[in-house]
Amino acid sequence: MRVPRPALATAALDAWNRQPVRRQLAALVVATALPFVALVALLLYLGAKEVETRTLAAAAAEARGMAVQVEASLAGSRRALEALAVLAPVQKMDPRRCDPALAAVAAGGQGIVQIAQVDLAGNAFCLTTRPGATVAVADREWFRQAMGERAFRLGEPVVGRASGKWVVTAVQPVSNPNGDPAGLLVAGIDLEALVAATRHLLLPEGSVSTVISARGVVISRSHDNELWAGRDVSTHRLFARQRLLGEGELVAQGLDGVQRVYAVRTLPSTGWLLSVAIPVDALAGPASRRLRGAMLVSLVVLLGGLGVAAWIGNGLARPLVLLAAAAQAMADGCHPDALPERGARELAVASRAFNHMQASRAAAEASLALRNEQLDAANKELEAFSYSVSHDLRAPVRAIDGFSLALANGHAAGLDAQGKACVQRVRDATQRMASLIDDMLALSRSTRAEVHVEPVDVSALARCAAGELLAGVRDAPLVGIADGVTAMADSLLLRSVLDNLFSNAIKFTGRTEGARIDFTAQVDAGQVVCTVRDNGAGFDEAFAANLFSPFFRLHRATEYPGNGIGLATVKRIVGRMGGRVWAHGRPGRGASFSFSLPAAPAA
Known part of the structure; x- marks a missing residue:
């Protein structure tokens, strides 16, 4: 039924009028100040979100620009190697005649720190950093893969044997004038050049740029590069999430454990992952500080208003305090003065x-x-x-x-x-x-009967009651008694409850094969819930509420004897001990009778 609007307004007004004067004044102050506080908080929040959006956009732009620079640097190195691979001295693969063009390219500022020729046996010669030296590279993984693929490729970060620097190996196959494989042209691309391309200047302090190879090896990092270059992070959760994302933004814990917002891009030519990461604290910190300052000012204003309201309300409410105290005393059974x-x-x-x-x-x-x-x-x-x-x-x-x-x-x-x-x-x-x-x-x-409530061992009482009732019973049912059940109860009256429930279960399992009776208990919200369950005749649960009424029976006296008094007695006794009773059952599927008692205090 819908309450008319005037009735709702009247009820609200009555509820307001029943409040203390001081509380009403305080509520008025709070109601006046809260919109102002909410407006300030909203404006600060919107400003913080705008700053966050602009910063994320800058990070995404930084990542795009970094990807363009790295791609351009790698493309320039590849073009230089392709141009060298068609030179006649290079195609002849003669260690005694090294083309001066190799040294010229290495010094040309393409990020290449050294160039060498490698014959089919894996011997590197014509090294631009060590003229006249020969270095065995047949054990390098990039050599084995390049000999099998015969195509330009980039390797994982390694420390160059000739240069001693962290480099990314670029390999260009070389063919002789007849088109047959003659060897390889190998260049070491200095990671310092790539690191220089990943250093950003316009992002908050603590921002980090990282380049990771497709196999999960760190190629460069704008901070602490000497510690991270060449490290395998393929098993790190951040790498898996970035690889799955491919391109976009995500919030994750960085390789160094700092929580950051990552703008991720993938280089299409190499599968390398480029990311620009901004610490979460750098985004939320300034806004949080402004919000805390505004909230502090608002709190001071609010407390001042509440103080004024309390001062005014105290003068109005003092006469009412005497009336309220006298009314409470009367409610407690005392007789206050007039x-x-x-x-x-x-x-x-x-x-x-x-x-x-x-x-x-x-x-x-x-x-x-x-x-x-x-x-x-x-x-x-x-x-x-x-x-x-x-x-x-x-x-x-x-x-x-x-x-x-x-x-x-x-x-x-x-x-x-x-x-x-x-x-x-x-x-x-x-x-x-x-x-x-x-x-x-x-x-x-x-x-x-007078009730004397005390801690009682319910398990012991149940075991005793079941033992006495089953003594001399032919084909007695199996009985299971839960151990360690205690409750606050009158032991004599509780024994009467258990006698009635167990005798009831024994009676209604008399015609059941494999009869079984179980006594269980559990603690629920400070109450011990005890249950006597059997697999006997059961009952229709539609009549469960009437089972505890005196003289109520669901079975004829010729089938199961009794007067319908036992369960009524159980209900009255449990109610006097501060509990309640209920039952569940299905015809032919057994029944369970439960009662609750206050839990005994811990020993």
Whole structure:
């Protein structure tokens, strides 16, 4: 049902009027200041996001520019090697005749620190850095791959044997004038040239540029290059994420453990990964400091307003404090002194009404005390009447049962089959009446008995109850008892609960093959939940709520005996000990009866 708008407005106004004066003034100050604080925070946030967007755009542009520079540098080196490979002296692969063009290219500023010719046996000669020397390079991986591929390729970063510097090996196959393989032309591209292309100047402090080969080896790094060049980072999570991204931006932990925002680009010609990384703190730090400063100023303004509101509200609220304290004392059962009926008109009226209410309460308490005395007397008379009736009923029931037994035994010859059956039905009825009287007395005692709550070993009580009930039972079911269950309860009343639940389970598993009864427990929100579960006849769960009502039965007495008092007794006892009971079951699939008790404090 939808509440009309005027009703909602009235309810909100009433709720507001019920608040203390000081709280209302404080709420007004907060309501006035919060929009201002929110506006300042929003403006600062938008400014920070704009700075962050511009910085990320600059990082992306830096990465693009770096990719263009590296690609241009590598392309220039390749063109230089291709031009040298067609020179006649180079094609002849004669160690005694080294073409001066090799040294000219090495000194031409293309980033090439040395050039050498390599014959088919893996001997490098005509080295521009060591004229006349011969270096064996047959064991180099780039040599084996170049001899197999016969195409221009770039190797992984290595320390050049001739130059002693970190270089990237560029290999160009050389053919003789007949087109047959003659050897290789090898150049070492200085990583310092690549590092110079990755040093950015316009990004925040702590920004890092990195070039990583397709196999995950660091080619160059703008910071601490001597520590990182040549390091294999193929197993690092950052490399995997960058390789998967290919091109774009991501936030990740760097190789040195610093959290950064990465702008990533992939060189199409080599598969190398180029990234420009900005520390997350560099993006968020200045904005956070401005936001903290603005929030501090706003907090000072807000606290000042609250102080003024408290000062004003204190003068208005002081008379109300006396009224509230007196009302609380009355709620706690005390009898406060009469309030002075002075002050503002509304306060005087409230004080007068409170004094009148206190006088009315005193009269009501006196009347209630008299009614309690009368009720106690009536309860005692009712208990005496119940005991007397049950006691007086026992004698005639016993007499009927005794005379019926004497008639059946002493005059059996004079009774035909129908007469004997009638006598037996009389005896059965009297025995059911006696059982019903006992159950009613037990139910009454469970309500009247005094409760003494203490820590109880529920497992021990359950084991004892099951053992006594199963003694002498043919084809007794298997019983499992959980160990270490304790709760706050009255041990005598709890034993009655367990006797009823176990006897109930034994009765309804009497016709079940492989019968089993389990007692389990678990702690839930300060309550110990105990469960007695069986695999017997079960019941329709639609009637679960009625199982704990006196005299309610789901099975005929000819199938399973009983008066329907046991579960009602369980419910009353558990309720008096501060718990509750419930049940679950399915016809033919067994049943479970659970009850909760307060958990015992830890030893």
